[in-house]
Amino acid sequence: xxxxxxxxxxxxxxxxxxxxxxxxxxxxxxxxxxxxxxxxxxxxxxxxxxxxxxxxxxxxxxxxxxxxxxxxxxxxxxxxxxxxxxxxxxxxxxxxxxxx
Amino acid sequence: xxxxxxxxxxxxxxxxxxxxxxxxxxxxxxxxxxxxxxxxxxxxxxxxxxxxxxxxxxxxxxxxxxxxxxxxxxxxxxxxxxxxxxxxxxxxxxxxxxxxxxxxxxxxxxxxxxxxxxxxxxxxxxxxxxxxxxxxxxxxxxxxxxxxxxxxxxxxxxxxxxxxxxxxxxxxxxxxxxxxxxxxxxxxxxxxxxxxxxxxxxxxxxxxxxxxxxxxxxxxxxxxxxxxxxxxxxxxxxxxxxxxxxxxxxxxxxxxxxxxxxxxxxxxxxxxxxxxxxxxxxxxxxxxxxxxxxxxxxxxxxxxxxxxxxxxxxxxxxxxxxxxxxxxxxxxxxxxxxxxxxxxxxxxxxxxxxxxxxxxxxxxxxxxxxxxxxxxxxxxxxxxxxxxxxxxxxxxxxxxxxxxxxxxxxxxxxxxxxxxxxxxxxxxxxxxxxxxxxxxxxxxxxxxxxxxxxxxxxx
Numbered sequence: 001x002x003x004x005x006x007x008x009x010x011x012x013x014x015x016x017x018x019x020x021x022x023x024x025x026x027x028x029x030x031x032x033x034x035x036x037x038x039x040x041x042x043x044x045x046x047x048x049x050x051x052x053x054x055x056x057x058x059x060x061x062x063x064x065x066x067x068x069x070x071x072x073x074x075x076x077x078x079x080x081x082x083x084x085x086x087x088x089x090x091x092x093x094x095x096x097x098x099x100x
Numbered sequence: 101x102x103x104x105x106x107x108x109x110x111x112x113x114x115x116x117x118x119x120x121x122x123x124x125x126x127x128x129x130x131x132x133x134x135x136x137x138x139x140x141x142x143x144x145x146x147x148x149x150x151x152x153x154x155x156x157x158x159x160x161x162x163x164x165x166x167x168x169x170x171x172x173x174x175x176x177x178x179x180x181x182x183x184x185x186x187x188x189x190x191x192x193x194x195x196x197x198x199x200x201x202x203x204x205x206x207x208x209x210x211x212x213x214x215x216x217x218x219x220x221x222x223x224x225x226x227x228x229x230x231x232x233x234x235x236x237x238x239x240x241x242x243x244x245x246x247x248x249x250x251x252x253x254x255x256x257x258x259x260x261x262x263x264x265x266x267x268x269x270x271x272x273x274x275x276x277x278x279x280x281x282x283x284x285x286x287x288x289x290x291x292x293x294x295x296x297x298x299x300x301x302x303x304x305x306x307x308x309x310x311x312x313x314x315x316x317x318x319x320x321x322x323x324x325x326x327x328x329x330x331x332x333x334x335x336x337x338x339x340x341x342x343x344x345x346x347x348x349x350x351x352x353x354x355x356x357x358x359x360x361x362x363x364x365x366x367x368x369x370x371x372x373x374x375x376x377x378x379x380x381x382x383x384x385x386x387x388x389x390x391x392x393x394x395x396x397x398x399x400x401x402x403x404x405x406x407x408x409x410x411x412x413x414x415x416x417x418x419x420x421x422x423x424x425x426x427x428x429x430x431x432x433x434x435x436x437x438x439x440x441x442x443x444x445x446x447x448x449x450x451x452x453x454x455x456x457x458x459x460x461x462x463x464x465x466x467x468x469x470x471x472x473x474x475x476x477x478x479x480x481x482x483x484x485x486x487x488x489x490x491x492x493x494x495x496x497x498x499x500x501x502x503x504x505x506x507x508x509x510x511x512x513x514x515x516x517x518x519x520x521x522x523x524x525x526x527x528x529x530x531x532x533x534x535x536x537x538x539x540x541x542x543x544x545x546x547x548x549x550x551x552x553x554x555x556x557x558x559x
Contacts, residue, residue: 008438015437016407017414017422018430028431034493035435039396042451045458052453053460055305055335056509056534057292062334078198082418092416 004033103127103261105314105555107170107321110264114163121154121169121213128171128215132262135559139238141256143176144184145216153213165211166325173263175254176217177224178204179298183214187300188232188250189222191413191424201298202330203267203309210325215263218253222426223410224269224302226250227277227498228488231428236485239281240558241525245482248278251310255282258312261557265322268310271303272398273477273502275310276514276529280477283516283525283556285319285544287311288502289327290534291509293339297332303405306398306506314555316515316544323537339535344542350376350530351386351470360500362480364520369476372517372528372547376474379550381543386470388462391504393455398503399496400439400452407436431492456507463508467533472543476501477529481520505531513540515547 009029013020020028076088083090101119104110113119129147136142150171163169174180177187179197186192200208208214221231229237229252237252239245240260247256251268255278258266268275270288279286287310294309301307309326313319329336352373357366373383410433415421425433439448466473479500488495505512511534516527532540547553 009434012434012437012441015441016430016433017411018425018433019423020430024427024430027427028434031431031492032435032438035399035431035496036438038493039400039439039448039452042393042396042400042455043447045390045393045451045455047451047454047458050454050457052450053456054453055291056460057335057337059292059335059337064331074198079417081198082195083416090416 004029004036101127103131104264105557107167107264107318110169111163114169121157122151124169124171125150125154125213125215128262131260132216135260135262139240139243139256139260140235141218141237141253141260141262142173142216143186143219143234143253146183146214149183150213150215153208157211157213163211166321167207168211170207170212171215171264172207172212173215173218173254173257173266174204175220175251175266175268177220177269177300178217178267179300180204180214180217183217185217185300186234187223188220188234189424189426189429190233191419193420195419197298199298202295202332203326204298206325218257218266220252220254220268221250221428223300223406223429224250224271224274225406225428225432227273227495228252228483228485230485230489231426233426238485239482241282242523244484245524246281246485248281248478250274251278251312254312255279255284258282258284258314259557260559265318266312268312269299269302270308270310270506271306272402272499272506275312276477276502276512277498279312279514280516280527281482281525283558285313285316285516286514287319287323287537288505288512289323289537290511291506292335292337293511293535293537294326295330295333295336297330301409303402304409305405306402308506316513316541316548319513319544320538320541341538342536344539345471348472348543349382349384349470350543351384351466351473353388353391353473353475354385355388355391356475356501360479360497361476364481365476365479365526368517368526369474369528372474375547375550379546381546383474384470386466386473388466388504390455390459390462394459394503394507395496395500397452397455397459397507398499399435400448401456401507403432403436404440404449405436406432407440428492459504460508463510471532471539472536473531475529475531477514477527481522481526482524501529510534511537511540513544515544516553517551
């Protein structure tokens with residue numbers, strides 16, 4: 001496997017919505033490279049024709065009745081209790097900027 | 101008063117009026133006040149709630165519920181209504197949940213008393229407790245050593261008499277390894293046995309709710325309270341208890357004994373084998389051929405799921421923004437994003453899910469021959485704070501014996517056995533087929549009866 005570069009680290013940081021300092025980039029690049037190199041040893045295992053396992057319960061399509069149980073939900077004040085909020089809404093960062 | 105170390109002692113004392121529930125709370129709080137600053141166990145002490153519950157119990161005065169008077173500490177990833185829940189992370193340093201986890205609710209309804217919320221590796225990422233954004237917890241048996249992790253405070257709390265029992269989580273060993281380092285019984289249940297509703301998610305196909313107790317009897321009581329469907333975790337199913345067999349056969353995998361295993365731990369496992377043979381349990385060598393791929397499979401699937409679960413922390417609805425993530429969380433999120441990203445998904449994530457299938461087949465084959473598998477929990481009898489801190493891969497290799505039960509979705513009971521020559525606790529784990537918890541309790545009790553095991557606290 002090719003060596004993990006600073007460019008790769010910046011790419012995954014962007015995918016992860018993380019902002020890294022220069023010191024972090026310097027520290028994480030060799031660490032992540034070493035870990036990726038280690039887990040890559042799975043390529044030795046013959047998995048021809050093997051189905052992947054994503055969960056171990058064997059359960060499928062567990063559903064509940066489509067009814068509202070109000071005590072299981074949060075009211076507006078409860079939902080907003082973790083933020084400052086604004087007129088009963090969540091405040092989100094702007095995604096549009098002024099046309100320049 | 102001598103603090104009781106079992107649920108039965110607690111309830112006998114309450115029923116015979118030797119002490120009241122309020123006096124019990126006094127005792128645990130005094131211990132917390134005396135030692136918490138030395139060992140950094142509790143992040144939040146719920147003194148007021150504990151006294152309120154104790155007074156209610158004393159007012160009725162019957163103590164007949166399964167957990168009446170059982171003082172419980174919760175790893176700080178369990179949501180507790182109106183009580184700060186941090187996940188050991190600065191992102192949630194002032195987060196107050198609006199509801200409680202199913203397991204917290206069940207323990208409260210069964211008469212348990214919440215004494216507080218305990219430290220852990222942030223978001224349960226770690227094997228030492230050192231990744232907590234609130235500083236490392238120290239091992240009550242030797243404060244130079246880690247208590248294990250990620251449920252570091254849960255183990256330290258019970259082993260230092262700050263609570264009788266505690267809840268933790270086990271995604272790759274985070275309950276069994278600290279139990280092993282702190283002389284406690286620890287259970288990683290079958291995936292889908294206990295609801296995870298209200299437990300801050302780390303890796304959804306691996307996460308389980310773990311429990312810490314001093315004895316296997318107590319573990320069985322806790323498990324019977326905690327298990328079963330709640331209508332909120334779709335992975336949970338009700339099941340019938342397995343029949344407890346009279347004639348038992350255990351296996352030990354030859355792959356466990358490699359150069360990474362500390363000789364003292366190896367010798368201890370051999371002694372455990374002899375104890376079982378002495379009481380008429382047959383112990384045979386088995387093979388789990390994919391043992392060496394456990395850690396690589398785990399460190400692909402787990403970070404992949406971590407990167408998804410930690411995506412929700414955006415600082416919009418609750419908590420601080422993503423800049424507040426600690427180093428280990430950032431490493432795991434990035435590893436996860438990498439193994440899931442275009443061009444690498446097939447080689448890493450898809451591949452790991454296929455090897456997972458092969459690992460499950462190994463266990464299915466093994467359990468067609470044996471009722472349980474004995475294994476070390478940790479390759480060493482513990483390590484010092486700082487020893488593995490600068491080498492994440494070295495820390496990940498601490499999980500070599502524990503991740504398999506999570507990958508395969510099977511239960512595993514960590515059982516304390518003895519002490520190393522340096523005075524550190526040691527123990528083994530016994531794994532069984534899905535939903536065979538009661539058989540594992542039986543095996544643990546048989547072993548402890550034979551060695552005349554007596555629970556002990558460190559301080």
